[in-house]
Amino acid sequence: MTDETRKKTFLGFDFSTQRLKALVIGEDYGVLHEANVEFDSDLPEFRTAGGVLRGQQRGEVTAPPLLWVKALDMVMDMLVVAGVDFSTIEALSGAAQQHGSVWWSKDCESKLASLSPDEFLHTQLATAFVTNSPVWMDSSTTADCRALEEAVGGPEELARITGSTAYERFTGPQIRKMYRSRERAYRAAARISLVSSFACSLFLGRVAPIDYSDGSGMNLLDIHSKKWDEKALKACGDETLESKLGSPVPTASVLGTISPYFVQRYGFRPDCRVVAFTGDNNSALAGLRLRAGWVGLSLGTSDTLLCGLSRPAAPPAGHVLVGPTPAAPYMALLCFANGSLTRQNHRDRLAGPSWDAFNDLLRSTVRGNMGYMGIYLDTAEITPRVRAGRHEEDAAGRAGRAARLPGAAYEARALLEGQALGRRLHAADAGLALDSSSRVVATGGASVNKELLQIFADVFNTPVYVQNEHANAALLGAAIRAADVWSADTGIKLSGSEPSVSPVATPYPDHDQIYKPMMARYRQMIATFPKLE
Ligand SMILES: Nc1ncnc2c1ncn2[C@@H]1O[C@H](COP(=O)(O)OP(=O)(O)O)[C@@H](O)[C@H]1O
Numbered sequence: 001m002t003d004e005t006r007k008k009t010f011l012g013f014d015f016s017t018q019r020l021k022a023l024v025i026g027e028d029y030g031v032l033h034e035a036n037v038e039f040d041s042d043l044p045e046f047r048t049a050g051g052v053l054r055g056q057q058r059g060e061v062t063a064p065p066l067l068w069v070k071a072l073d074m075v076m077d078m079l080v081v082a083g084v085d086f087s088t089i090e091a092l093s094g095a096a097q098q099h100g101s102v103w104w105s106k107d108c109e110s111k112l113a114s115l116s117p118d119e120f121l122h123t124q125l126a127t128a129f130v131t132n133s134p135v136w137m138d139s140s141t142t143a144d145c146r147a148l149e150e151a152v153g154g155p156e157e158l159a160r161i162t163g164s165t166a167y168e169r170f171t172g173p174q175i176r177k178m179y180r181s182r183e184r185a186y187r188a189a190a191r192i193s194l195v196s197s198f199a200c201s202l203f204l205g206r207v208a209p210i211d212y213s214d215g216s217g218m219n220l221l222d223i224h225s226k227k228w229d230e231k232a233l234k235a236c237g238d239e240t241l242e243s244k245l246g247s248p249v250p251t252a253s254v255l256g257t258i259s260p261y262f263v264q265r266y267g268f269r270p271d272c273r274v275v276a277f278t279g280d281n282n283s284a285l286a287g288l289r290l291r292a293g294w295v296g297l298s299l300g301t302s303d304t305l306l307c308g309l310s311r312p313a314a315p316p317a318g319h320v321l322v323g324p325t326p327a328a329p330y331m332a333l334l335c336f337a338n339g340s341l342t343r344q345n346h347r348d349r350l351a352g353p354s355w356d357a358f359n360d361l362l363r364s365t366v367r368g369n370m371g372y373m374g375i376y377l378d379t380a381e382i383t384p385r386v387r388a389g390r391h392e393e394d395a396a397g398r399a400g401r402a403a404r405l406p407g408a409a410y411e412a413r414a415l416l417e418g419q420a421l422g423r424r425l426h427a428a429d430a431g432l433a434l435d436s437s438s439r440v441v442a443t444g445g446a447s448v449n450k451e452l453l454q455i456f457a458d459v460f461n462t463p464v465y466v467q468n469e470h471a472n473a474a475l476l477g478a479a480i481r482a483a484d485v486w487s488a489d490t491g492i493k494l495s496g497s498e499p500s501v502s503p504v505a506t507p508y509p510d511h512d513q514i515y516k517p518m519m520a521r522y523r524q525m526i527a528t529f530p531k532l533e
Pocket residue numbers: 016017018019299300301302340341343344355444445446447448449452472
């Protein structure tokens with residue numbers, strides 16, 4: 001029996017692309033503690049750039065799973081130093097970058113079950129993985145995508161079953177590539193986790209099941225029956241694949257109690273519940289708790305657009321996923337690979353390492369940028385699926401040398417207007433309707449930048465809001481899901497709180513004159529980029 005009067009707190013994690021964050025909330029969902037480990041600077045021994053490693057083959061991007069394990073050791077120590085009383089934590093959950101796969105070695109279960117509380121996790125799990133993890137930025141599996149679509153009956157059929165046509169970063173095509181090109185690694189892996197279920201496993205002390213919501217980013221899960229699709233499994237591996245993946249579970253599930261390692265090392269209660277972890281965008285939707293007609297805009301390493309759906313309509317573009325909470329049975333997602341890191345690269349080039357200096361450049365230009373436009377793709381793009389490249393045009397539509405933009409300020413605005421135009425255009429193509437009642441709610445690292453949000457408001461012709469409770473809805477969503485699922489499991493009501501949002505950018509009334517023609521030009525410009533093949 002849980003004592004209803006004792007102090008209750010809930011812990012959330014976000015294993016995102018560039019950092020690991022942890023957050024403790026109280027019964028009222030108010031933030032009590034936070035900690036943050038940045039992979040590149042806090043763990044330089046792994047030699048990552050932006051949290052990832054670029055491979056030799058074109059488009060290959062991975063991350064070492066031990067980096068995430070060591071980051072967890074560090075973040076836990078930070079919470080200790082911050083004075084967190086782990087005995088008050090009733091439940092924990094987490095979010096993680098989507099689609100990445102973690103390849104566990106044969107003895108992983110015995111290792112997870114017998115961790116010594118006297119040692120760090122990373123020293124004990126150093127040999128628990130058979131290879132680095134392919135992550136969402138990988139674009140090297142185009143051949144596997146086409147083969148998977150063909151095996152299932154075509155791209156439309158795959159989208160009807162799994163919610164998406166085949167995408168390079170989705171876990172099914174990534175598993176197929178491993179099976180096809182590195183069969184020894186495929187065979188050596190006893191289990192395959194998503195980054196979310198891998199992170200959950202560390203707390204559970206056994207390999208955790210994949211949840212339905214993040215599992216929908218694999219091109220393997222039937223989003224209607226919520227079972228693995230047999231044809232898709234067969235196309236991506238051999239008869240052992242289903243057991244390597246294990247059976248998927250509802251996202252709002254208590255998977256068990258916390259591993260003795262955390263009880264003995266940090267003083268967690270032995271009955272602290274571990275709630276299934278999920279993808280970071282899925283968790284952001286849970287954290288934002290959007291109203292009907294509102295759209296989430298996550299500005300993390302990637303930029304994503306999200307909204308809840310009541311039914312799983314097959315999308316003409318983008319993805320439909322099983323939703324993370326009972327309130328959002330399904331969700332729509334559009335992902336853009338050239339998000340914060342691309343903005344950051346060009347900020348460094350044009351203004352140096354300061355966002356204030358970059359914003360000064362933006363302020364010195366006008367909406368519409370006197371007709372100068374640019375599309376800057378530093379990495380292969382996901383929406384649409386094109387190669388990296390750059391295209392600039394002057395007001396007369398001239399490209400190439402003749403169109404060189406007249407200075408850093410014009411390039412800065414061209415970059416952000418180009419990004420916002422792309423988000424808006426592809427959202428419309430994917431059937432995401434915005435009307436006068438719509439609101440965009442921004443979250444993630446770049447959502448603190450009001451100049452950037454003003455450009456999104458102008459291009460979308462929609463007011464942009466931010467959430468007051470936290471700038472990282474994925475992290476907050478992880479802690480809130482831990483609390484909500486715990487409450488449903490124990491029957492104990494929590495005071496909780498409704499999310500509150502504040503407006504940060506309102507569109508100027510000249511959207512139609514300025515941005516409608518630019519949208520048409522954007523469509524022509526993006527068509528000049530070579531497609532992934
Ligand atoms: N003031 C700012 N303006 C624009 N972008 C910013 C600003 N502050 C931070 N960022 C961007 O936020 C990104 C990190 O966002 P975050 O949500 O933590 O990413 P992730 O969750 O993918 O690791 C950084 O790459 C950085 O470029």
